[in-house]
Amino acid sequence: MTGTWRHLPASAREIAGAATEAVEAAKAQDSEAYEVAVARLAAAERSGLVLGAVVRLLLEETHPDGLDGDDVRQVLEQCVRAAAPWRPDVDPHVVLVLLAGALGVYDPGDDDSPPDSVALARHAPLLVADLLALTPRPFDAYLSAAFAEIERTERHD
Numbered sequence: 505m506t507g508t509w510r511h512l513p514a515s516a517r518e519i520a521g522a523a524t525e526a527v528e529a530a531k532a533q534d535s536e537a538y539e540v541a542v543a544r545l546a547a548a549e550r551s552g553l554v555l556g557a558v559v560r561l562l563l564e565e566t567h568p569d570g571l572d573g574d575d576v577r578q579v580l581e582q583c584v585r586a587a588a589p590w591r592p593d594v595d596p597h598v599v600l601v602l603l604a605g606a607l608g609v610y611d612p613g614d615d616d617s618p619p620d621s622v623a624l625a626r627h628a629p630l631l632v633a634d635l636l637a638l639t640p641r642p643f644d645a646y647l648s649a650a651f652a653e654i655e656r657t658e659r660h661d
Contacts, residue, residue: 512651519548520647523555526629527636527643533590538629546625552605555628557650558643559606562635576603583634591630595619598627 512520526541545551567575580599587594598619604610612618619627636643 515549516554516651518544519551519554520651522548523551523558523629523632523647524643527633530587530629530633531636535590538591542626542629545629546622552621552624552628553654554647554650555625555632556602556606557653558632558646559602559628559635561646561649561653562632562639563603563606565641566635566638571607576600576607579603579631579635583631586634587630593626594630595623595627598623599631602628602631 522541522544526538526545529535529538529541545555563571563579571579580596580603583599584594584596597617601610601615601619602624632643632646636646
């Protein structure tokens with residue numbers, strides 16, 4: 505974890521550490537390390553908010569002209585295909601919920617089977633790792649930007 509997070513509360517530092525470990529394990533396709541990191545991530549309150557912001561930032565950077573349905577389908581398919589060989593339990597519906605949530609178009613009330621927070625925590629690092637492969641910036645940069653954005657939003661509310 506970088507020094508840029510030292511000013512954050514302990515709960516945010518826990519999210520940052522668990523998210524970093526989970527994304528690194530996903531990139532390395534290390535199932536054992538992934539399970540440990542995802543368990544920490546699932547237990548960290550508001551980790552979904554942080555990773556949702558990271559996904560949105562990654563989508564904005566990798567699709568500067570915006571996303572259409574074909575782009576969303578391509579991101580979904582690429583993520584699931586990349587994860588399936590080492591994570592056969594990857595669920596395309598959960599990845600779609602993560603994408604729709606990051607884009608602000610997901611309403612759990614309209615979903616017959618909304619995924620729980622554990623399922624979201626198990627899939628978010630897969631999506632983040634896949635999107636990171638499309639950009640030269642490191643995960644730390646997106647994570648720091650997500651925390652800054654959340655802090656700004658909370659200050660204005």
